[in-house]
Amino acid sequence: MVQGNLTAAAASQVALINGAQAANVFWVVSGATTVGAGATLRGNVLGTGSITLATNATLLGRALSRTGGVSLTKAIAGL
Amino acid sequence: MTRIRQSSTLRRLLGVAILGWVGVAGLACENLDRYGPEAGGMAAPELSAVAASSTAITLSWTLPAGAEHVRVLRDGNQVDFVSGTGLTDQGREPASTYTYTVIALDGLGRSSPASAPATATTLNQGQSDDAPPSVPTGLTAVAASSSSIALAWEPSTDDVGVLGYRIYRDGAEIGLSAGPQYTDLGLTASTQYTYTVAAFDGAAHVSAPSAPASARTLATGVSDTQSPSTPLDLNAVPASSSAITLTWSASTDDVGVLGYRVYRGGVEIGTTSGTTFDDTGLSPSTAYTYTVAAYDAANHLSATSDPATATTLAAGQSDTDPPTTPNPVVAVASGPSGITVSWGASTDNVGVLGYRIYRDGVEIATTTLLIYADGGLAPNTSYTYTVTAFDAAGNESLPSAGAAATTLPIGTTDTDPPSVPGGLGGIATSISITLSWNASTDNVGVSGYVIYRDGVQIGTSVGTTFSDLGLCASESFSYTVAARDAAGNFSAQSLPAVITTLHASVSLGAAASFGALGGTGVSVLGLLGSQVTGNVGSSPGISILGLPLLNIIGGVLHLADATAASAQVDLAAAITAATALPVCAGHDLTGQVLGGLSLGAGSTSTRRLQI
Numbered sequence: 001m002v003q004g005n006l007t008a009a010a011a012s013q014v015a016l017i018n019g020a021q022a023a024n025v026f027w028v029v030s031g032a033t034t035v036g037a038g039a040t041l042r043g044n045v046l047g048t049g050s051i052t053l054a055t056n057a058t059l060l061g062r063a064l065s066r067t068g069g070v071s072l073t074k075a076i077a078g079l
Numbered sequence: 080m081t082r083i084r085q086s087s088t089l090r091r092l093l094g095v096a097i098l099g100w101v102g103v104a105g106l107a108c109e110n111l112d113r114y115g116p117e118a119g120g121m122a123a124p125e126l127s128a129v130a131a132s133s134t135a136i137t138l139s140w141t142l143p144a145g146a147e148h149v150r151v152l153r154d155g156n157q158v159d160f161v162s163g164t165g166l167t168d169q170g171r172e173p174a175s176t177y178t179y180t181v182i183a184l185d186g187l188g189r190s191s192p193a194s195a196p197a198t199a200t201t202l203n204q205g206q207s208d209d210a211p212p213s214v215p216t217g218l219t220a221v222a223a224s225s226s227s228i229a230l231a232w233e234p235s236t237d238d239v240g241v242l243g244y245r246i247y248r249d250g251a252e253i254g255l256s257a258g259p260q261y262t263d264l265g266l267t268a269s270t271q272y273t274y275t276v277a278a279f280d281g282a283a284h285v286s287a288p289s290a291p292a293s294a295r296t297l298a299t300g301v302s303d304t305q306s307p308s309t310p311l312d313l314n315a316v317p318a319s320s321s322a323i324t325l326t327w328s329a330s331t332d333d334v335g336v337l338g339y340r341v342y343r344g345g346v347e348i349g350t351t352s353g354t355t356f357d358d359t360g361l362s363p364s365t366a367y368t369y370t371v372a373a374y375d376a377a378n379h380l381s382a383t384s385d386p387a388t389a390t391t392l393a394a395g396q397s398d399t400d401p402p403t404t405p406n407p408v409v410a411v412a413s414g415p416s417g418i419t420v421s422w423g424a425s426t427d428n429v430g431v432l433g434y435r436i437y438r439d440g441v442e443i444a445t446t447t448l449l450i451y452a453d454g455g456l457a458p459n460t461s462y463t464y465t466v467t468a469f470d471a472a473g474n475e476s477l478p479s480a481g482a483a484a485t486t487l488p489i490g491t492t493d494t495d496p497p498s499v500p501g502g503l504g505g506i507a508t509s510i511s512i513t514l515s516w517n518a519s520t521d522n523v524g525v526s527g528y529v530i531y532r533d534g535v536q537i538g539t540s541v542g543t544t545f546s547d548l549g550l551c552a553s554e555s556f557s558y559t560v561a562a563r564d565a566a567g568n569f570s571a572q573s574l575p576a577v578i579t580t581l582h583a584s585v586s587l588g589a590a591a592s593f594g595a596l597g598g599t600g601v602s603v604l605g606l607l608g609s610q611v612t613g614n615v616g617s618s619p620g621i622s623i624l625g626l627p628l629l630n631i632i633g634g635v636l637h638l639a640d641a642t643a644a645s646a647q648v649d650l651a652a653a654i655t656a657a658t659a660l661p662v663c664a665g666h667d668l669t670g671q672v673l674g675g676l677s678l679g680a681g682s683t684s685t686r687r688l689q690i
Contacts, residue, residue, distance in 0.1 A: 024584075026585050026653075026657055028654055028657045028658060044587070046585075046650065046653055046654050046657060048654070050597075050599075051595075051597075053609075055605060056608075062587070062590070062591075062593060062594055062595070062596070062613065063594065063595045063596070063611075064587075064590050064593060064595075064596045064646075064650050065596065065597050065598050066598050066647065066650060066651060066654065067598040067599065068597065068598055068599060069597045069598070069599045069600045069601065069602060069617070069620070069622065070595045070596065070597040070600075070601045070602070070617075071601075071602040071603075071604065072595070072601075072602070072603050072604070072609040072611070072629070073603075073604040073605040073609070074604075074605040074606075074607075074608035074609055075608075075609050075610075076609070076610045076611075077594050077595050077610075077611045077612070078594030078595070078610075078611045078612025078613045078632070079594070079612060079613070
């Protein structure tokens with residue numbers, strides 16, 4: 001649960017260890033979500049606000065927004 | 080010495096003369112010091128003011144020690160200079176508000192500090208105060224020393240206003256009090272005194288006297304040195320959108336508890352001689368936190384209780400639903416004169432305030448606990464108990480089924496513990512474990528069970544089930560259970576049952592088929608190179624940009640169609656369900672730097688981040 005905005009900095013990585021699967025990770029974000037340029041975020045984003053995947057960003061999980069838009073710039077989303 | 084005395088007498092005569100002149104002329108009197116310096120030791124009088132009629136207001140005050148006269152000020156102007164403890168201010172306008180203060184003067188003409196202002200509004204034209212105040216209740220008398228006894232009681236109410244209280248010792252009036260407390264001084268050591276109090280209003284109506292309360296002064300040379308015990312079991316329940324009712328368990332003291340101070344947010348808001356308090360005039364839908372401390376007649380204050388928090392109802396909302404009926408109810412003899420009654424907790428849409436216990440149909444007690452020890456019973460006699468639950472709005476549940484028990488024969492004690500509970504098992508969800516076990520047996524009767532998690536007592540149960548709530552997902556807990564009887568005998572703890580909560584899971588429903596789902600639209604920027612696995616869609620908005628450039632793998636577009644709409648409904652439910660998952664102890668990451676952080680391997684519970 002994230003109360004506020006979730007931002008993964010450019011070129012950052014969220015890694016899953018010990019056999020955890022991205023399908024079972026949920027980022028519940030009350031604000032906007034941004035995956036910075038070249039960064040990799042793992043897990044499903046359940047956002048209230050917008051979801052932005054910047055240039056060459058990778059979201060290994062679903063990008064699901066209730067009231068915002070989903071924006072991809074040469075980016076990859078999905079499981 | 081003689082000269083000083085003459086000088087003082089002269090000052091006093093001069094002071095009275097000037098005061099008399101000002102009083103007749105009714106002039107403003109702003110400079111209080113011009114009649115003499117404040118007397119060092121004199122306390123401020125306590126003043127109360129209440130309408131007597133549409134044209135008069137009655138004042139009553141306490142005279143501090145050493146005071147001989149009182150100057151009375153109405154709206155800042157002196158209107159009278161009197162001896163005594165009250166007056167009626169005649170010739171006022173109907174339905175008008177006046178503010179009074181009084182200043183006491185000693186025999187040397189020195190002033191006390193001014194009283195706190197007292198405000199009263201005359202009645203409307205043609206209106207009159209015909210009813211006396213309610214009879215004071217809850218009178219408590221406690222020895223303060225070998226020569227004084229302190230009294231406290233619950234305030235009376237009146238259709239116009241309570242002006243004060245008359246205090247009676249052994250039937251004779253001994254004094255007045257503006258508020259619901261009084262200290263009787265100059266008593267004889269080791270002597271029993273009996274008190275009553277009566278309330279009076281501005282129209283000179285006096286209530287019937289309260290029920291009497293007695294106290295015995297301490298022996299000569301003995302003083303009260305101990306503070307009362309800390310009040311326990313503080314419970315706060317909303318009664319309406321503007322009121323919260325508090326209850327707690329009584330404190331004990333080596334001499335006697337005189338009353339309790341009630342604090343809201345750490346600030347004292349009132350005192351009571353009982354173990355309940357109604358806090359009124361609150362804002363709707365607002366959370367308030369309370370604590371309570373007990374005090375004795377020697378002004379020793381206990382430690383403050385654990386806090387209790389309640390949220391007032393929403394504006395316009397009222398509570399008309401009674402709590403559920405307490406179930407089960409068990410009564411077990413604890414000896415030849417005692418029976419212990421215990422019961423399962425009731426629930427209420429707002430909150431359970433407490434329970435009423437009835438013996439053979441007659442109410443004998445109320446409590447906030449789930450157990451009541453009845454005493455003073457006849458040996459070898461059967462009694463039947465029922466219990467009801469009530470909330471702060473006064474709704475009472477239906478009575479429970481009757482529970483009967485027979486006191487032990489005279490001279491008998493029960494020293495045999497119940498049998499050890501067997502068959503302990505549980506059913507887990509991701510946030511709770513519900514335990515059940517086989518009933519124990521006892522030579523007199525099992526009064527309940529004590530439940531332990533990882534060796535620590537976490538609760539009690541009257542029946543043979545217990546729900547442990549608010550747990551972390553995917554964690555193992557070791558439980559044991561012990562049985563007890565009413566005489567305080569405990570069985571050994573049962574064999575442990577180790578139970579693991581389920582993994583926390585969030586179901587995405589129809590949203591699971593989507594790789595990207597928006598509420599206002601989907602944008603693809605930077606020409607070619609973006610890719611989504613799964614369906615791509617948006618609902619209800621369809622602001623789209625560059626979608627033909629998107630590489631969709633294993634899915635299709637759903638723009639504001641039924642599939643996208645139902646995915647949004649399921650997404651909302653998933654967010655609600657995920658948000659409701661408990662954040663377990665140590666898993667709140669608020670304020671932590673997340674870069675480089677490794678979350679507990681193998682655990683699937685919820686973390687809360689505040690960014």
